[in-house]
Amino acid sequence: MHFKWPSEDYDQQAELIAQQLKQAKNVFCIAHPFSDGDALGSQLALYHFCKATGKNCYCLNFEPLPEQLSWLEGSEFLTDTLPEDMDFDLGFLMETTEARRMGDRVAFFERAKVTIHLDHHVNVTGLGKENLIDDKASSTCEILYNILEKTGVELNLQCCEALYVGIMTDTGNFRYNNSTPRAHEIVARLIEKGLVVDEIFKKVYETTNYNRVVIHGTAMSRTARHCNGKLVTSWLSLDDFIRTGSKEVDSDGCIRNISVIKGIEVAILFKEVEGGKVKISFRSTGKVDVMEISRRFNGGGHRLAAGAQVEGNLDSVMREVIEMVSQTIEQGDY
Numbered sequence: 093m094h095f096k097w098p099s100e101d102y103d104q105q106a107e108l109i110a111q112q113l114k115q116a117k118n119v120f121c122i123a124h125p126f127s128d129g130d131a132l133g134s135q136l137a138l139y140h141f142c143k144a145t146g147k148n149c150y151c152l153n154f155e156p157l158p159e160q161l162s163w164l165e166g167s168e169f170l171t172d173t174l175p176e177d178m179d180f181d182l183g184f185l186m187e188t189t190e191a192r193r194m195g196d197r198v199a200f201f202e203r204a205k206v207t208i209h210l211d212h213h214v215n216v217t218g219l220g221k222e223n224l225i226d227d228k229a230s231s232t233c234e235i236l237y238n239i240l241e242k243t244g245v246e247l248n249l250q251c252c253e254a255l256y257v258g259i260m261t262d263t264g265n266f267r268y269n270n271s272t273p274r275a276h277e278i279v280a281r282l283i284e285k286g287l288v289v290d291e292i293f294k295k296v297y298e299t300t301n302y303n304r305v306v307i308h309g310t311a312m313s314r315t316a317r318h319c320n321g322k323l324v325t326s327w328l329s330l331d332d333f334i335r336t337g338s339k340e341v342d343s344d345g346c347i348r349n350i351s352v353i354k355g356i357e358v359a360i361l362f363k364e365v366e367g368g369k370v371k372i373s374f375r376s377t378g379k380v381d382v383m384e385i386s387r388r389f390n391g392g393g394h395r396l397a398a399g400a401q402v403e404g405n406l407d408s409v410m411r412e413v414i415e416m417v418s419q420t421i422e423q424g425d426y
């Protein structure tokens with residue numbers, strides 16, 4: 093079941109989860125692999141809330157954090173195991189569209205007496221005993237805020253900061269159309285608690301490294317046009333990452349650089365990753381439903397931003413995807 097804020101159903105569900113959280117003693121949370129601001133923000137906000145209210149909270153995370161996020165307080169307590177002898181009252185699954193994307197980490201979810209799934213993606217099946225999924229929410233952090241608000245507990249600065257980073261990054265700095273009145277309302281409350289927003293902005297967006305600039309430049313220099321300029325693409329190979337000494341997280345945001353070209357409908361970035369696989373990121377400027385396209389490659393996401401990961405070599409994957417998307421655009425089949 094999906095919930096839409098504001099409604100009585102939403103309110104009741106948020107209240108129910110808030111009560112369960114208040115009563116819980118031992119809590120853990122998992123989010124999707126390769127944390128973004130919303131995945132990590134929602135985990136750490138829950139952590140700070142639990143810590144402040146005398147609960148144990150374990151934030152499971154299995155990959156290195158991007159530098160732009162690793163400064164968030166609580167990041168140092170991320171873990172990849174749960175204590176064997178602990179009974180967990182609640183296990184949260186944040187920001188996860190489907191179990192398949194979670195791999196082995198789904199096994200952790202079974203350790204909790206009650207599981208709770210929070211998410212804001214489209215067409216997400218609730219994987220928890222309790223779910224609060226609202227595809228109109230700006231972010232998972234917004235949904236978590238709505239729950240924490242119901243507890244009546246005053247949120248501390250670290251919790252507010254984590255929630256703010258989630259909402260800020262998922263709304264593209266309050267520019268995308270998910271920057272709803274509710275998102276702004278929540279952010280206003282968070283700022284009231286004393287957040288220094290320009291410092292947060294600088295840490296997230298203006299702390300870059302040389303490798304990042306070089307890998308972005310590499311992707312930009314390979315921008316190619318197809319379909320009379322309605323489709324633009326670029327690519328990065330494993331060799332590019334090795335040659336420039338950059339990691340995959342350094343290429344985050346590359347697709348934004350190429351999707352700002354006037355007149356395009358779709359932008360695609362192909363990234364070769366370990367294990368003979370290619371990661372594909374899709375962006376639409378409005379007309380084309382790229383979530384629908386990514387589904388054809390077993391991916392998912394949102395209507396305007398989606399992704400997939402497929403097996404195959406970079407050249408052949410690129411050829412196949414570009415041809416398919418070109419046909420979709422030419423046929424006006426979207």
Ligand SMILES: [Mn+2]
Nearest residue numbers: 130231232262
């Ligand atoms: Mn999100």
